[in-house]
Amino acid sequence: MDLKLSSFQIGTASAFLSAFLFSTKAIFIKQAYAITSTLDATTLMVIRMASALPFFLLICWFGRHHLKNVKHKDWLLLTLTGALGYYIASWLDFYGLMFISASLERIILFLYPTFTVIASSIIFKQKLNVKVIIALILSYGGTVLVMLQEQKNLTDQHDFWLGASLVFASAVAFACYLLLTPSLIKKFGSLNLTGLSLSAACLCIFIHFITINPHPFQHLISLPSSIIWYGVGLGIFATVLPTLLLVFSIEHLGAAQSSIISSVGPVLTIFLAILFLDEHLNSIQRIGCILNVVGVMMITLSKNRLKH
Secondary structure, eight states, rough: OOOOOHHHHHHHHHHHHHHHHHTHHHHHHHHHHHHTOOOOOHHHHHHHHHHHHHHHHHHHHGGGGGGGGGGGGHHHHHHHHHHHHIIHHHHHHHTTTSSSSSHHHHHHHHHHHHHHHHHHHHHHOOOOOOOHHHHHHHHHHHHHHHOOOOOHHOOOOOOOOHHHHHHHHHHHHHHHHHHHHHHHHHHOOOHHHHHHHHHHHHEEEHHHHHHHOOSSSHHHTTTTTHHHHHHHHHHHHIIIIIHHHHHHHHHHHHHHHHHHHHHHHHHHHHHHHHHOOOOOOEEEHHHHHHHHHHHHHHHHOOOOHHOO
16 A cells, blocks of 8 residues: 655654654753763763764755855854854753753743744834733743742752743743844755754854863763763754754744644653653643643744734
8 A cells, every 4th residue: 555645744743753852852861960960061962962963064064055145244143143042042951950840941941932922022112912911921820830839849949940040041042043043044044054053052062061171081981871872862862853853844834833733842841751750740730831831822823823
């Protein structure tokens, strides 16, 4: 029997698989941190980016013919944008996960579309309509519910608010990255921009790591092999593959449909955290999670309508 999938089915499957793989990121990170208390965010991020860099460079190589009237200032903006979206935002996220649960981290990160809406409103001096305001109240209200319940249930509340603030800052940084990319996509192309931005981020984290470690290679060699494998898993399965699948999905479905399917991300992360990290949400946290997802979905749908 000849099984032929439609473009919609291929795009949908790619978007869902991308969301699933992105959802494993926090699980990999938390399990790596659990191996030894001496592991820090920078070291784990270096292993992740080093394992992913060859694939980013291949993307750049194959996309080198798609550059359109690129000037020196465009390269500078791309480097700064890549550093913001994939170095600063990622480092804040990795660091924040040292102090909060994977479930809460994913819920906070899921707020990034709300930041782009608020920033666009301020930059372009546009008033937020009632539906968007309600969506913002739902998403932030739901997030606060989950946060307060997690803090309440912690026996050791050491650095909880630091962790939540770091992840919140990560979401803001990534939202800023998204606001800066439209003009760059026209110059570099979507896939090529992703490869170049991630390559720039790799360079930044390598410099960061070498700066804070007098003997960087000895430090990496001294790590347990399981941490190295978690880092490689982060690079391949939680970075390269989901990124390519998301681009593939957008080509078949468009950005609007892909973003809607990707909204299952927080639910998948929570499920995986329950399965692999023994995390649990009480009834109030479940309500907060639902409010967060509904609010962000309302924002996403309203943004997509505006684009059309």
